Amino acid sequence: MKSQPTALTQLPTNLGKALVVDDEPVVRILYAEVLEAMGFQVDTACDAAQGLDRIKATPYNLIISDIRMPGMTGVEFFLKADSVREGTQGRFIFTTGLLDSLNAHEYMIATEKPCIMKPAKVETIQQTVLNFLKNSPPGNS
DSSP states (O other): OOOOOOOOOGGGSSSOEEEEEEOHHHHHHHHHHHHHHHHHHHESSSHHHHHHHHHHOOSSSSEESOOOSSSSSSHHHHHHHHHHHGGGGGGEEEEESSSGGHHHHHHHHHHOOOOOEEOOOHHOOOHOOOOHHOOOOOOTO
């Protein structure tokens, strides 16, 4: 018998802290609201540099980062994350609107991690996070 996907009602009530890094305020707000409804305490950052500052100050169970941002890209952010807090790279989910516009190195990294395509539906965000939690439970970073 096929196992059913994890339901939102089966999640612990406190999933710890999540970080949403995106240069688009509307995207940050949407992702933060979805994650808060799922049981995360959510911080946001408007760019990768601010995201690194947040990671330095706080460990996160989940980090959702846009790939295309001004300044440091999401992939560069991902690559620097472990130097700020070891084990952080294992907590990443990417989001992007243009996966096919990435260079080969960015594409390789982005496709090794879960990736939410924009514009994202609430159900898609939830299901991607649920699958991530199933494969990388909080506290295993």
